[in-house]
Amino acid sequence: MTRATITQAQPTRYSRILAVGGVRGEQVVTNDDVAGPIDSSDEWIRQRTGIVTRRRAGDDVDVLDLAEGAARIVLERAGLTGADVDTVIVATSTHQHQTPSAAAIVADRVGANPAAAYDVSAACAGYTYAIAQADALVRSGAAQHVLVIGAEKMSGFVDPTDRTISFLLGDGAGAALVGPSDTPGIGPTVWGSDGSKHTAIRQTHAWDAIKDDPSLGYPTLRQDGPTVFKWASFQMAPVAAKALAEAGVSADQIQAFVPHQANMRIIDQMIKQLGLPETVAIGRDIADTGNTSAASIPLAMDRLVAEGQVASGDLALQIGFGAGLVFAAQVVVIP
């Protein structure tokens, strides 16, 4: 008996980002608003992080609302509807349900039901992880239009008395629509992890610890700031440089650098390590938005486009890095 031959999905050669956009929490939270409980000041926070304000969402807005808002913007910009989307990936670490995923709910809300939908847990690298997946799905023929959303309501994990990370955090969602392309639009992703440093950025305690000791309360975030600074500044720059090399471009051939918006001093040190020329526009959205984890890169890119600092067709180097530790970098063509 001869066995039948199955058909495999037909690959397409290239993928690209068709549209990018996002939403920020509506509340503007100043340094003075957060300085009191950590015995700090506007000056200290600015000097230490470059943050002037952070944007946070109100109690009536959750991470799904933020994700939906970003999704609707990119669909409109791409000239598509939810029905055109066959895969939805939400990168988040602040969705309030272990299951079901944020992606399935958001897909339904924006009319993409019955698109494949799942969440990615890669913290602040979630967006660039999801772009890597979207690129692979489109080029393999497994998907046609992938809606990638980085969405976070970080304020839900804030301890106002924590001096390590809470005062950095903001809320928002950034999205990109990834689809097939006639020309190369997403360079090879350089990505990885280092779980030996899993405590460098961490949740204060596990969910099941609360069952044993309810007094622990809802968990919040902590980080070893200097350790994370050193890792991000000096070990992530070579990752970003490798993404440039694998895309076949040099630092003076890109128009934008959009790193995860963790801390302005990390951004400045990475620019130095990469030797980026002054002609490269830098994503510095953190100054007004704060650190929005998986949302920060698409929000920063959207801002560079909105401010006219980059144009469609320009090349941007983007790198996400965060809790895990995990990281992912790629060069993309700006839609």
Added chain:
Amino acid sequence: MAATEQEVLAGLAEIVSEETGLPTDAVLLEKSFTDDLDIDSLSMMTIVTHCEDKFDVRIPDEDVKNLTTVGDAVSYITKAQA
């Protein structure tokens, strides 16, 4: 070849000067990184990283908090090279 304490101090002073803008002759053994040289924990990590590269030593993050003065760092690096 391992550097002498004098050579480590000179190299460290250059690194501190590059990071802070202070003149190299302000970087003296008895100076406290935090109190005298106004170096915060993030700048300290930059200095440590450059020291690791320059002197080919490894300075674990957990040891950095013990490097209070320039002299602490010089003796740590000198010993680590031995």
